Amino acid sequence: MKRNVKKFGVILLTSLLALSIAACSTSGSDQTQEGTTADGKTTEGAKLTNLSYWVSMHSAAAAQMKTYAEMGMYKELEKITGVKVDFEHPPSDAAQAKEQFNLMMVSEKLPDVIETSWIGYPGGPEKAIQDNKIIKLNDYIDQYAPNLKKLLTDHPDWKKQVTTDDGNMYMFPFFRGGDKVRVFYGPAVRKDWLDKLGLTVPTTIDEWHEVLTAFKDKDPNGNGKADEIPLYITLDDVALDAPFLGAWGINYGFYQDGGKVKFGPTQPEYKEFLTTMNKWYQEGLIDKDFAAPNSKLFDAKMTGNQLGAALVYNGGGIGKYANLMKDKDPNFNLVAAEYPVLKKGDKQMWGQKDFATNGIGAAISTSNKNPIETVKWLDYAYGEQGDLLFNYGKEGEAYSMVNGVPTFLPEVLNPPSGVSLQQSFAKHNRSTWSAPFVLSENFQMQYLALDNQKDALSIWSHPTGERKMPLVTPTNDESSQFASIMTDINTYKDEMFLKFIMGAEPLDNFDKYVKKIETMGIEDALKIQQAALERFNKR
The missing domain is CATH 3.40.190.10 (Periplasmic binding protein-like II)
Structure with missing residues (x-):
């Protein structure tokens, strides 16, 4: 939901934040920031000038750039904050990307920021915290992320979706700001x-x-x-x-x-x-x-x-x-x-x-030496100026303000034949897929030209979605059992889906198929999901 750009207090806060980030981050500045690493050690004199950032690259961007660093919004963000981002992109193939993620997560040195779907992490995001891979963000957000803190205060239902059952925050989330951006x-x-x-x-x-x-x-x-x-x-x-x-x-x-x-x-x-x-x-x-x-x-x-x-x-x-x-x-x-x-x-x-969030967001790894400054850098996206930058790109290059409304330039909205509108936007922003920011309905209505x-x-938008499960997560104790059960079941059900439809397996064998899934432990998995749903409802 697009927040009111006329709220002077928020604009002032964001402007001060941007200056603060730039002052603390730009090379040559005398200002320093005291931070705390994941092991509790104080980092005095740390200045955030570089970040390593792991994130899958969307095909619309990959068709025209080698790294997100070439995108208009990130080039402008570097100018504003003084922070240079070294993006690490896995292969475009989903299976290869998952394999690279798994290998990365068992290494000793992690990228500073990892953006992925944390709901899919084995055991859920709470397990990633307890595995000492990413840091718990509750106190950091409370003290150093005023924009996100206000957003979660204003939208408690959103906060429920990005908090673990134990009450922990773990990422800077991607949010879809209203109903018009949740159906696509x-x-x-x-x-x-x-x-x-x-x-x-x-x-x-x-x-x-x-x-x-x-x-x-x-x-x-x-x-x-x-x-x-x-x-x-x-x-x-x-x-x-x-x-x-x-x-x-x-x-x-x-x-x-x-x-x-x-x-x-x-x-x-x-x-x-x-x-x-x-x-x-x-x-x-x-x-x-x-x-x-x-x-x-x-x-x-x-x-x-x-x-x-x-x-x-x-x-x-x-x-x-x-x-x-x-x-x-x-x-x-x-x-x-x-x-x-x-x-x-x-x-x-x-x-x-979609729900307000899809489980995708940017987490700060335990290898990050400047968590406080990284929190401030990530929080910029949820302020008024960051909202414009992440949704649209650089003013004058991607959009202009028309009667107080950010409006894409004609050359962005009308790309040449053979270039999709999604590719045209991808030169300037990540709004047609996801990133840690709030997607604007105003953007969406221009995208749907x-x-x-x-x-x-x-x-x-007509379906009720009344039977859809929320983004629940198992506990640590449930996680390995659930993953073990469902890995085998999902492989089998996918295989049989194809066989039944293509006729390689007679539909007369459907009852045998169901019994096999039952022997594989589906009842235990159902109990775990039931417990997770009840915990979610109590958040």
Whole structure:
């Protein structure tokens, strides 16, 4: 939620903070800061001039720069604070990045700042603190981070989401400031193909079957070839808030129903979903390559006029392909579709909607010799000037103030053909993915420049999300048991997901599949999740 830029006291505080950081950080300054390392030793005379910062690099940035240090906002932040950041980026491949993270976390020397999804750390963020990898931030935030402290005071529900069950703060979080920035992904369909075939945007599973069949059989791309791919849906898509699967009221993992935790892939409804997907696959309605997703191949199919429907992001999908296709095919029209239900009038319970935070944030490692100054540096993002810098970039280079509202420059909002809007923004800021700051709704409404994107925001916002689990974490004692159980179960359920849909495993064996998951310890995992949910509700 965009905070009021007219609050003089906050502006003054932020201005003083910026001067303080610059004075304490700039090379040649006589001012020093007394800090405390993780082992309790005082660091007298420490000046923050350099930071090592580990963070995965988004593809929109990687397409045009080697490091985030080349991004407009970070170049400007260095000028403001005097702090030079040496970014360490893992490989873009998710598996390789995870492997590098794991190797890094067992080393003796860690980067000063580590930005990742700490909810995914084995045992959760509290375990990372107790493993002596990152520092507890409660006192630091209370004393040296006035901007974040005020934000958490004003939004206690946000604070609940970024605090461990033990009451500890552990990161400078990424926050989505309002509902308009929390919905950004969902089903999309080629409206120009629908119009050509005299069809409407589908809303139920049966209507989707009718539309996909028409896409396959009636040559909507008009090239005289049977090369249309009706639907592109992957395991990753299904795992992200259950598109299509949600029509049966469940998801691909743990969910809550009336306060009771359940596991979607063992429910009877899951078999019904698999039966439907198997039928669609056998009929040629699902991309034959769905088991081996490839983003470049997906781009080629979409821009090659082959895909009829897919799960896409609003900016990195609807907006991206509209821009890429505006000269190539002026009729191209990718629009959002409702998350499907089984029957007309059914409640949409499942759809993508982030919490205020997604668990991603910047933690300070125990190797950091200047934690106090690092806290001040990170806190800058949550002040008024930092809010502008992180959401938009450098004034005059990326945006200007129009009637008191930060507004992107025309050359940023209208990149040349072949360059997506997300890539255009990535030259200046990280607002189209995540970083430790508060994402502004004003930014979002400029990012969603097209009517199709604004419509998508409305359409994809309809599901209630009432069964979604909050970002719970196990205790230290529960962690290793839960990880051991779920590592094996997740591997098995993913393998069987593909086998059931592709027909390699008969659906008659579904009960055997459920029994095997039960023997692997799912009941113990459910108990752990139930306890974690109850602890979260008591935070």
